[in-house]
Amino acid sequence: MELPVFYAPDIRPDDMRYTMNEDTSKYCIQVLRHENGDQVLLADGRGQKFTAEIADDNRKKCVLKILHTDTIPAREPALRIAISFTKNTSRIEWFLEKAAEIGIHxxxxxxxxxTEKEKIKAERLQNILVSAxxxxxxxxxxxxxxxQSFEQVVNNSKEAQQFIAHCLPEEKKTLQDTMQAGRDTLILIGxxxxFTPEEIKQALSLGFVPVSLGNTRLRTETAGMVAVTLMNAKQ
Incomplete structure (x- = not known):
């Protein structure tokens, strides 16, 4: 049986004990019904994996004894996506959840x-990524x-591979046929x-390669999920 994983962003690699915050303690002890002696895993979100044993099953301040620590190798290459957020918040939240599950840097x-929505609720979106x-x-x-503005992204990108997915009727190869494995990649989803014709022209002038994500016209969040899936499949 796989051990449950809990988020511990403030844990340090040399910690011998760790105290969960109240929300995490309640979920671990009261909801999942773990108790003293049970083992769990902790993730700091930066590649450290801690195997721990519950030493004090207090539902407000659960104390763990760290048994050992492993460093998980970072996934390479780095896959990045720049995507316009939709006016419908639930759709972009769905994308973030699925992208994190599939794998994105x-x-x-x-x-x-x-773009219809320029402001984001960063804390809520961060929580969705943590959960995923x-x-x-x-x-x-x-x-x-x-x-970031479109100009910021296209002017500051330094990825080995840079793609822009758009719907204008021009000759484009599919992402899976164009992308090379083993190289840092950025894709733009409009x-x-x-995107406007002017934005597409600007991106192409800066070395972005136009790609297709399939034969149908996709919603923004669907295009994003397809892009993340195809990028991962290529690695």
């Missing part, structure tokens, strides 16, 4: 000319960057209504 909220990391038994928390 960085998510950049992209503010393009047609724990659910999928991973030990690296995806990086959720602050919103808003409802797509």
């Amino acid at each position: 960085t998510i950049i909220p992209l503010v393009s000319q047609r 990391m724990l659910q999928s038994q991973q030990f690296y928390l995806p990086v959720l960057e602050a919103p 808003p409802e209504g797509d």
Whole structure:
């Protein structure tokens, strides 16, 4: 049976004991009904995996004894996605959850000319990413960057591979046929209504390669999930 994983962002690699916060303690002891002597895993979100034993099953301040620590190798290459957030918050939250479960290094909220939602509730979205990391038994928390303008992203990108998925009727190869394995990658996913022709032209002039994600027109969050899936499948 797999051990449950709990998030411990403030734990240090040399800690011998760790006290869960009240919310996590309540979930571990009262909801999951763990007790003294049970083993659990802790993740700091930065690749450290702690195997621990419950020493004090207090439902408000559960104390753990750290048994041993492992460093999980970082996934390489780094896969990043810059995606315009939708006006419907639940749709982009769904995307974040699935992207974290599938595997993504960085998510950049992209503010393009047609983006409908520029402000984000960072704390709520961070909690969704944490939950997805724990659910999928991973030990690296995806990086959720602050919103960036289209110009910022395309001008500052230094990835080995840079793609832009758009819907204009021009010749494009599919992402799976264009992407090369083993190289850091960034893909841009536009808003409802797509990128403007001017934005596409700007990205292409800076070395971004136009790609297709399939034969159908996808919603923003669906396009994002397809992109993350295809990037992971290529590695």
